[in-house]
Amino acid sequence: MLSRWGTTQLGPPSDTVKPRAVVMSEPKAPTPAPGDTYKGWLFKWTNYIKGYQRRWFVLSNGLLSYYRTQAEMGHTCRGTINLATANIAVEDSCNFVISNGGTQTYHLKASSEVERQRWITALELAKAKAFRMQAESDDSGDDSSPPAAGQGAGSRNSEVQSTLRTLGSKVEDLSTCNDLIAKHGSALQRSLSELEGVRLGGETSEKIRQVTERATLFRITSNAMINACRDFLSLAQAHSKRWQKALQAEREQRVRLEETLEQLAKQHNHLERAFRGATVLPASQSNPAIDSKGPVPGKGDVSDEDEENEFFDACEDVQEFITVPADPKYHRRSGSNVSGISSELGMDDGTTSLDEQSLASNPESPQSQEVVPVRKRRTRIPDKPNYSLNLWSIMKNCIGKELSKIPMPVNFNEPLSMLQRLSEDLEYYELLDRGAKCQSSLEQMCYVAAFTVSSYSTTVHRTGKPFNPLLGETFELDRVQESGYRSICEQVSHHPPAAAHHAISERGWTLRQEIALASKFRGKYLSIMPLGSIHCIFEKSNNHYTWKKVTTTVHNIIVGKLWIDQSGEIDVVNHRTGDRCHLKFAPYSYFSRDVARKVTGVVTDKDGKAHYVLSGTWDEKMECSRVMQSTRGGENGADGRQKTVYQTLKAKELWKKTPLPEGAENMYYFSTLALTLNETEEGIAPTDSRRRPDQRLMEQGRWEEANAEKQRLEEKQRTARREREREANRSANPAEEGKEPADGGGHQDNYKPMWFERQVDPMTGEPTHIYSGGYWEAKEQGSWDSCPDIF
Numbered sequence: 001m002l003s004r005w006g007t008t009q010l011g012p013p014s015d016t017v018k019p020r021a022v023v024m025s026e027p028k029a030p031t032p033a034p035g036d037t038y039k040g041w042l043f044k045w046t047n048y049i050k051g052y053q054r055r056w057f058v059l060s061n062g063l064l065s066y067y068r069t070q071a072e073m074g075h076t077c078r079g080t081i082n083l084a085t086a087n088i089a090v091e092d093s094c095n096f097v098i099s100n101g102g103t104q105t106y107h108l109k110a111s112s113e114v115e116r117q118r119w120i121t122a123l124e125l126a127k128a129k130a131f132r133m134q135a136e137s138d139d140s141g142d143d144s145s146p147p148a149a150g151q152g153a154g155s156r157n158s159e160v161q162s163t164l165r166t167l168g169s170k171v172e173d174l175s176t177c178n179d180l181i182a183k184h185g186s187a188l189q190r191s192l193s194e195l196e197g198v199r200l201g202g203e204t205s206e207k208i209r210q211v212t213e214r215a216t217l218f219r220i221t222s223n224a225m226i227n228a229c230r231d232f233l234s235l236a237q238a239h240s241k242r243w244q245k246a247l248q249a250e251r252e253q254r255v256r257l258e259e260t261l262e263q264l265a266k267q268h269n270h271l272e273r274a275f276r277g278a279t280v281l282p283a284s285q286s287n288p289a290i291d292s293k294g295p296v297p298g299k300g301d302v303s304d305e306d307e308e309n310e311f312f313d314a315c316e317d318v319q320e321f322i323t324v325p326a327d328p329k330y331h332r333r334s335g336s337n338v339s340g341i342s343s344e345l346g347m348d349d350g351t352t353s354l355d356e357q358s359l360a361s362n363p364e365s366p367q368s369q370e371v372v373p374v375r376k377r378r379t380r381i382p383d384k385p386n387y388s389l390n391l392w393s394i395m396k397n398c399i400g401k402e403l404s405k406i407p408m409p410v411n412f413n414e415p416l417s418m419l420q421r422l423s424e425d426l427e428y429y430e431l432l433d434r435g436a437k438c439q440s441s442l443e444q445m446c447y448v449a450a451f452t453v454s455s456y457s458t459t460v461h462r463t464g465k466p467f468n469p470l471l472g473e474t475f476e477l478d479r480v481q482e483s484g485y486r487s488i489c490e491q492v493s494h495h496p497p498a499a500a501h502h503a504i505s506e507r508g509w510t511l512r513q514e515i516a517l518a519s520k521f522r523g524k525y526l527s528i529m530p531l532g533s534i535h536c537i538f539e540k541s542n543n544h545y546t547w548k549k550v551t552t553t554v555h556n557i558i559v560g561k562l563w564i565d566q567s568g569e570i571d572v573v574n575h576r577t578g579d580r581c582h583l584k585f586a587p588y589s590y591f592s593r594d595v596a597r598k599v600t601g602v603v604t605d606k607d608g609k610a611h612y613v614l615s616g617t618w619d620e621k622m623e624c625s626r627v628m629q630s631t632r633g634g635e636n637g638a639d640g641r642q643k644t645v646y647q648t649l650k651a652k653e654l655w656k657k658t659p660l661p662e663g664a665e666n667m668y669y670f671s672t673l674a675l676t677l678n679e680t681e682e683g684i685a686p687t688d689s690r691r692r693p694d695q696r697l698m699e700q701g702r703w704e705e706a707n708a709e710k711q712r713l714e715e716k717q718r719t720a721r722r723e724r725e726r727e728a729n730r731s732a733n734p735a736e737e738g739k740e741p742a743d744g745g746g747h748q749d750n751y752k753p754m755w756f757e758r759q760v761d762p763m764t765g766e767p768t769h770i771y772s773g774g775y776w777e778a779k780e781q782g783s784w785d786s787c788p789d790i791f
Contacts, residue, residue, distance in 0.1 A: 038122040040115075042066075045107035052109055059122055062130030064098065064106075075591040081106065084130035088123050096120060163239055170232040177225035184221055188214040321602065321644040323613050323625060377676040383666040385701045387411060410706045414464030414668045415699035417689040419475035419489040420677040421466045422501050422515060426477065427673050428454040429485055429505065431655055436508040436538050441577045442611045445603050448536055448545050449572050449581040449614055450622045450654040453599055456566050457657045459552065460597070460619040461669035463562040467695050469499060470717050471751055472788045475689040476775070477677070480506065486776070487511075492753040492769045494721070498532070500756040502771035508539040514768045515549070521557070528552040533764050546764060547572040550585050566597070566618055575763055578606025585618060602646075613646050614654070623651040683779055687754075687787050713791065720790075724750045754787065 038059040043052040044066065055066045058073065065080040067073055086100045093113040099105040110116035191211045428451060435447035469491035478486040487503030498516040513534040520527045530549035537544050550568030567587035573580050583601040586594070599622065601614035610630050616622035625648035632644055661672055678690055678699060689695065694713060697706035728750045756769035778784060 038119070038126075040119075041111070042119070043109040043111075045109075057108075059126055062126050062133070064123070064126075066106075075593070079104070079106075082130070083123060083127040084134045086127065088120065088127065090116075090120065098123070166235065167232070170228060170235065173228045174225065174232070177221060177228060180221045181218070181225060184214060184218045188218055321600075321613075321646060323615075323646045323648050325647065325650075378679050379661060379672070379675060380663070381415070381667050381670070381675055381678075381699055382701050383663075384668055385703060387703055410694065410698045410703055410710060412465050413467055413698065414462065414670075415467075415695050416670075416674065416677055417467040417469050417473065417475065417692065417695060418497075419469050419473060419491065419499055419501075419689050420674075422489055422499055422513075423475060423477045423487055423677065424458050424671070424674060425455040425501075425513075426485065426487060426503060426511070427458060427658075427671060428655060429483060432505065432509045432511070432536065433484070433507045436505075436540060441541065441543055441574060441579055442603055442605065444538065444541070444543060445545075445572065445574060445579050445581050446612055446614065446624045446654060449583060449601055449603070450624075451536075452534075452547055452570060452572060452583065453616070453618050453622050454655050454657075456550075456618040457620070458671050458674065459564055459566070461564075461660075461665075463554065463564060464668055467689075467692065468497065469689065470494075470692075470713060470790045471721070472687055472754065472790050473689060473692075474685050474687045474755070474775075475677075476681075476684055476779075477503075478681075488755060488771065488775050490753055490755050490769075492756050492758075493751070494717070498769070500753070500769035500771070502756075510537045510539070511535070512771065524556065524558060526554045526557050528554070532768065533761070533766060535761075535763065542576060544575045544763060545572055546575065553587075580604050580606075581614070583614070610644075610646060613648055615651065616655075619657065621656040622654045624654050625649060625651040683782065685775075685779070685784050685787055687790055691791055693791060717790070720788075 039057060041054055042057045044055045045051070046053050055068060055078070056070050056073070057064060057066045062083050063080050064083060064086075065077050067076065067078055072078070081098055081100050081104050083098075086098055089097045089099075091097060094111070094116050095107070095109045096116060096119070097105065097107055108119075110119060188211070191207070191214050194207060431447045431451040431454060435444045435451070438444040438447065471491055471494040473491045475489045476486070477488075480486050484507050485503055485505035487501060489499055489501045492498055492500045492514070493516075496516050496518075498514060500514045501512065503511040511534070514532045516531045518529045518531055520529075529551050533546050533548055535544065535546050547570050550566050550570060553565045553567065555563050555565065565588045566585050568585050570583040570585070571580060572583065581601050581603045583599060586592075586598040586600075588596055595617060597617040597619050599614070599616055599618050602610050603612040603614065604610050610627045613625045613627055614622060615625070625646075627646045627648050629647040630644055631647075658672065660669065661667075661675065664670060667675065678695065680690060681688075684690060692713070694706045694709035697703075697709055753769060755772060755775045757772040758767060759770050760766070761768045761770070
């Protein structure tokens with residue numbers, strides 16, 4: 001940590017920058033001078049394909065570190081050599097080599113002979129100083145402080161090797177003394193035995209003399225052994241005290257370093273991001289939670305040379321724009337200001353929230369109506385049992401079977417189906433209610449964008465897999481009397497799996513979507529890519545919005561605790577007006593000190609002019625800031641593009657996540673809405689997910705019965721599918737009647753959905769399933785005769 005953070009340069013005090021009004025760009029390389037710190041560009045040999053590559057080198061505190069760019073100095077060190085133990089050799093006018101004895105060797109080339117000589121001089125001075133500090137540390141004995149974490153690594157290793165050799169020598173001395181004691185002890189015993197059998201006479205004196213000699217030799221050897229043991233003990237005690245002192249000093253230094261880094265990150269966040277080319281957040285987000293993991297040392301000399309060998313999150317995400325506070329003149333209240341600027345979002349003095357201002361002016365606001373729930377919904381489900389998973393019981397069922405026929409136990413599931421998870425997108429339907437009341441399409445776009453982000457908030461702890469719906473399975477969510485909306489989902493295809501969803505609200509909006517899932521297993525993580533578009537239509541304004549979902553990544557599939565991340569970009573488009581909102585879900589990066597699960601976005605009109613900036617996280621909240629002025633940055637950022645600077649008013653909260661119910665960790669981390677989705681209802685279709693016996697048994701904690709029921713339903717679905725294919729073959733070719741079709745064939749399963757019809761979407765041109773009507777009428781009449789028997 002010292003080697004990485006010790007090289008971060010915040011610039012001289014004279015390079016002050018006005019608060020927030022910063023342009024994110026890569027700083028110009030300063031002209032280094034030989035001394036304690038020296039930095040600049042050098043060409044480093046990588047391999048025979050790429051040859052020499054330009055790298056940013058920093059010499060500080062006896063350590064030579066390098067980075068791909070200056071922007072990496074704050075988070076990713078590519079390699080470091082301790083000059084105290086390194087050799088420096090000059091090859092020609094511009095080339096030179098630095099090696100530490102075989103494990104690391106840097107072949108470097110300067111731009112000129114003068115530049116090469118400057119580096120050589122700086123390196124030699126740094127090496128001499130590092131060697132002198134190491135020698136002083138070795139000579140200081142017990143009274144010396146432990147060396148720094150970076151530069152003391154070589155000296156500490158040498159000290160340990162020397163100590164081990166000394167201790168080994170003492171152990172050999174003890175072994176030799178032990179052998180001598182055993183030899184002389186045996187001889188002494190023999191002499192004593194002979195003395196007992198000798199009669200008193202002339203031989204007595206001779207035997208006594210021999211015994212005395214043996215005893216003397218034994219005493220001398222014993223004393224030598226005792227002295228060796230005493231030396232060993234003294235040496236061990238001395239080094240033990242020194243090691244304990246060094247360990248304690250290291251711990252204290254680590255605590256101080258962590259505290260210093262945290263304070264540095266908080267106090268200089270904006271300035272650092274100006275030099276690294278990242279985003280400066282609005283004032284409402286100026287105190288993000290700092291990632292406690294901190295920076296990680298570089299991977300070494302070779303890991304950075306091949307782009308494909310890097311982790312996808314190794315570099316911090318670079319934003320395309322920055323926001324700064326608007327000029328104070330925009331905050332002054334005046335008659336023209338109230339009628340003009342504040343007419344859209346109530347952004348005049350920061351006292352009224354965005355949704356309160358827009359809804360208070362409309363007498364039909366849902367907040368002015370008293371909501372009386374028709375029924376009391378449940379707030380708990382049985383706690384999740386702590387069942388152990390026998391992997392062998394799964395593996396033995398995989399032998400000789402196709403992957404699609406392998407029964408996966410419910411241990412990996414949660415007691416909800418994918419159709420119910422899809423209906424959870426309506427958790428924060430109030431955002432669409434507020435959007436329906438907006439007079440401005442740009443303001444409405446802000447609510448729609450916040451709604452797209454809110455649908456991911458329920459996934460942050462939900463690592464359980466939902467039940468795969470059976471073909472023809474449906475799920476209704478009727479909340480008309482409570483919340484003014486109702487929705488219907490149906491599994492319209494099984495190969496490939498796809499579900500259609502249609503929701504309509506009495507508050508003037510309609511939501512429809514068809515989602516199919518594509519997944520890729522990458523070894524340590526699983527990427528899930530939802531396919532299909534989501535449509536939101538507002539009845540009053542006839543605004544038609546479309547967008548797609550981002551990629552969901554499940555990490556630690558093989559080892560470790562599962563965790564979920566959302567990453568990618570979303571373009572929310574208003575097809576009537578041409579307005580657009582570009583949302584960016586930043587992938588989690590271990591090296592980033594930015595807030596985790598971050599989402600940023602810009603709302604623009606058809607001409608590309610920015611009107612609002614959105615910021616927040618997909619698991620907590622989203623905020624909106626009105627753009628008063630935008631300018632292009634004067635310098636390019638680290639990614640080579642100019643940064644747009646938006647001057648914004650104070651941010652207003654659009655959406656905030658509702659806290660999970662008490663005890664949610666024992667109930668699969670279900671939200672308040674999710675707890676009610678599998679609650680028994682009267683009058684629902686026989687194909688509704690609430691009637692699934694395996695899902696119901698799992699919810700009740702009877703997992704063994706649920707596994708058996710799940711296998712029965714899957715086999716029943718395969719049988720029904722083979723029958724449909726057999727009928728299709730009879731219709732297409734009567735001569736093929738009686739021939740058994742191969743399981744797995746047939747596009748779209750030769751199945752015609754009950755409540756949805758496959759069409760070409762007139763807005764996007766994509767083939768999709770659109771609600772054809774009839775479900776709610778059938779429910780009112782109680783006529784479900786046409787529904788298939790799938791359970």
